Amino acid sequence: MAATSPTLTAERILEATEEVLRRHGPAKATVVDVARALGVSHGSVYRHFRTKTALREAVTKRWLDRTTQVLADVVADGERNPEARVREWFAVLFAAKRRKAGLDPELFATYTVLAGEAGEVVGGHVAELTGQLTEIVRAGVEGGTFTVDDPEIAARALFQATARFHDPGYAKEWEQPGVEGEFEAVVDLLVRGLRAH
Amino acid sequence: MAATSPTLTAERILEATEEVLRRHGPAKATVVDVARALGVSHGSVYRHFRTKTALREAVTKRWLDRTTQVLADVVADGERNPEARVREWFAVLFAAKRRKAGLDPELFATYTVLAGEAGEVVGGHVAELTGQLTEIVRAGVEGGTFTVDDPEIAARALFQATARFHDPGYAKEWEQPGVEGEFEAVVDLLVRGLRAH
Structure with a gap:
């Protein structure tokens, strides 16, 4: 699942978030899971979505x-x-x-x-x-x-x-x-x- | 709460059941609680309602x-x-x-x-x-x-x-x-x- 090249866009993060939610369910999915799925640090995710709540709302x-x-x-x-x-x-x-x-x-x-x-x-x-x-x-x-x-x-x-x-x-x-x-x-x-x- | 005199009717049992449900909630309320509230044996309750499910449906x-x-x-x-x-x-x-x-x-x-x-x-x-x-x-x-x-x-x-x-x-x-x-x-x-x- 680790991403190789393309720029980290909000849309790519949201796609990965949906995938993580599908796998882990809403109770267990974390921002760290999303970052891991994208092969980036969780800080990179937080640069697009400032909180876990903001990410969940956006998805x-x-x-x-x-x-x-x-x-x-x-x-x-x-x-x-x-x-x-x-x-x-x-x-x-x-x-x-x-x-x-x-x-x-x-x-x-x-x-x-x-x-x-x-x-x-x-x-x-x-x-x-x-x-x-x-x-x-x-x-x-x-x-x-x-x-x-x-x-x-x-x-x-x-x-x-x-x-x-x-x-x-x-x-x-x-x-x-x-x-x-x-x-x-x-x-x-x-x-x-x-x-x- | 123990009943003294009147005949045990279905209606009296249902009244007591509602009271027990109010106090214990649906997860915890039992037929024994209902019998206790009426001061009768649970066998007496079962003579009117053959199962706990039947009692819950009736109430x-x-x-x-x-x-x-x-x-x-x-x-x-x-x-x-x-x-x-x-x-x-x-x-x-x-x-x-x-x-x-x-x-x-x-x-x-x-x-x-x-x-x-x-x-x-x-x-x-x-x-x-x-x-x-x-x-x-x-x-x-x-x-x-x-x-x-x-x-x-x-x-x-x-x-x-x-x-x-x-x-x-x-x-x-x-x-x-x-x-x-x-x-x-x-x-x-x-x-x-x-x-x-």
Whole structure:
């Protein structure tokens, strides 16, 4: 695992941190493990991340940002109308969470622990996601298909009402039979609520 | 605490069990503790509940049933139209959960542990609650105010979409500022979804 040549960047440290977390779990992983995996001194790691907490927050943010990026593409998809984008946005979010939880349950559990410690990082992530949803809802209101008074409040309600399909606390439910039907039923009801009058 | 006279009923055993759970917590409470609190032999307790698991399930069901009963009164309230009943039903559920969690957080945590062990009891409880909701939604469809295709599917979606306001996993959120506004926004959007067309 010892690195040979390239410059020690924040991204390389975060990659190594994820690998160390995967191997040791969140309770045991240390900055020294990360430095060792990179073949550098722990001082070199601390030059990029001043504390262990800062490093853990940064790797958590990186993990969450991957989903944010995929969802931003749905928001920006001008080919689809706002209703289709709301549905697609939640479908992509649910699929991303299920994939992460299903393919690598241990890493998923590790990040769930880290996210529980990193309140501000998670708060920022949720704010980014509801901001994306607000943008879609606002486009629907402006185009006349949605009729809610306040796109921001509606977006937060949408996000909270779908928690069962993205909150890691429900990960066990995501492999139950019928979960897709449940997801569809919740999203249908919410989209009807956006349209309504 | 030793009982003097009255007949040993299932209800008396369950009362004592709750008291023992409150004092010892779910990990340490035993059938012997319950028998001691009642001043009877543990054999007498086992005549009513054949195993420790059966006793724990029964006390969990009793705890959940208290909420079911209050909600049944909302369902039966012929003075209110279906939309008002849906809103009231969730308001009563949320208030009951917050009260339980707020007044006696340790007992609430204890029952959350017990509920996690008693999958069938909880499943039955959720089925009862969504059954109640189905009844209200069906009344709304029959009266022409709601337009959903399948009241049962809509009721399940309503229940799942409001998890943040009744799932004990979110108990910490219930004391955050703004939670009432969040509750209102989610219920509003869902009720709009029931009406819509």
